[in-house]
Amino acid sequence: MAIRFPSTDYFNSLKKLMEADQARFRRLGFIDTTFGVSVTHNETSRDFVLTFEVFELKEVREVEKIDIAQVDFVIAGDAAVWRDMLENIRRNGEADAQHDLNTLAHFGEALKVSYAEPEGHDKLYRFMESIQEFFDLTSQIEVGF
């Protein structure tokens, strides 16, 4: 059965896959960051806060509005952009260069990264490999939109 994106079920599915594939994430190293994911559809946003600790996703929760001061950064974008990325991952097993988080967020044209502190923003790049591989786990689940 397809798991809908965006939803806490979707992120929790990736959390379980991450826990099951510890060798992959241990090889990438510690990931210690809390960030927001915001998905907009028809001018309405669904917002999530993900907390990663050591090698795992410790917690994910849906919130009414992300408090930017409480997270390192927020990745926000239209549902169509997120969908493009996840479908690309489903097709290729991982995001290709045109559809990974770095490319989509680079100039803030597809996905927008916002932050209260530059050190929070820098964590996106300190942990980019782990964050991208976390989203790449989407290749192992059925996703509906």
Next chain:
Amino acid sequence: MAFFADKDYTQDQAVLDAINAVMQGNLTLHWIDANTEKVRGRASDPRRGLTYEDLDLGSYGFSSIPEFVRDEQSMVARGSEKWGRLPDMGYVVNRKSDVWSDNVTTLYEEAKTRRWAPAVDVPWAELEINPLASDLQAACAQLYTFLQECALVALDFPARWVPLINQEFIEQKSFMCSQMLDGARLLEVFRKRALYTGAGLGRASVTAEQGLKEWLWADTYPQGSLAINILLAGFMLAAYRQVAAVAPSRVDRAIMGYAMQDAARQVSYGTGALRYHLEHQPAQKAALSGYLDEAEHVMLALVGSPELLEPLIIISGGGLEGAQVKSGRESVVKFIRLVVREYLERVSAAGLDRRGNSRLPAIVDRVSL
């Protein structure tokens, strides 16, 4: 310059007698009652293992390092008992707020767990399976030549200062050693990438090297850290993100993915160190601002270097055709503005608002297509 120990130990009969006495079973055990604190270090999180933060205990901890280190000039391990005539190491950086950042222990542990190896973690064979067009290949060879010059300075800066920083700052010095390893690894991977395809290296950049030397030889550690850990590392982080976003091959994308995490640690340290410095030495704000008035021009020597700019345009646009170069130029203008904007954000967040003083925004705004 040389240092000579207080005696020639081969000529010291007392030392030879002591060795013989011990070897005959007459152990002195004078060290067993060392006047030191007895604490037990334990991992607070077994997943993370035993970290330096777990050892922030009593007299051994980094929290107990005073702002002014006045009476520790030897290489004694912090917390151990000092006795006898220990040598003066001549450290010149003895003030905690000249080097420290609150995230330094975290970054040190992170640097070790997020290690990678260019020899095996980069899918080199992809370059043979999917070879690049000759224009792109030449542009990559030039880009990776330029990046080697930058990586070398990122390696040289901590190497220049580590022996001059007081041994009390163990975690700080250890982090700087990890920065050297990061710099060496980036130098290695850029060199391997440039030489893998047969294009050879490109041309050295006079403007970049003149500027980088100015940053490297800044008079003080806080000035140099600002230049290398914020200005240079911020510029390199943005460059890695740019190349990753337009990566002509899976190899380039993999290299840039790893490189950006190393550079991001460096700017995180640089920003944290500047903040700590200004919180404890607010009078330095004017001095550092004055330094940046003089030193910021190097940023233009880097981004304006044709040995960077031209290959970056070709790679960003995907080739040398007119439309590709146009697209590349549009992308690189955004890149230049991103570099300056993020630099100003970082120093401002650390307590040094340059937005009214820096000449860079007005200059990069004049860069037009």
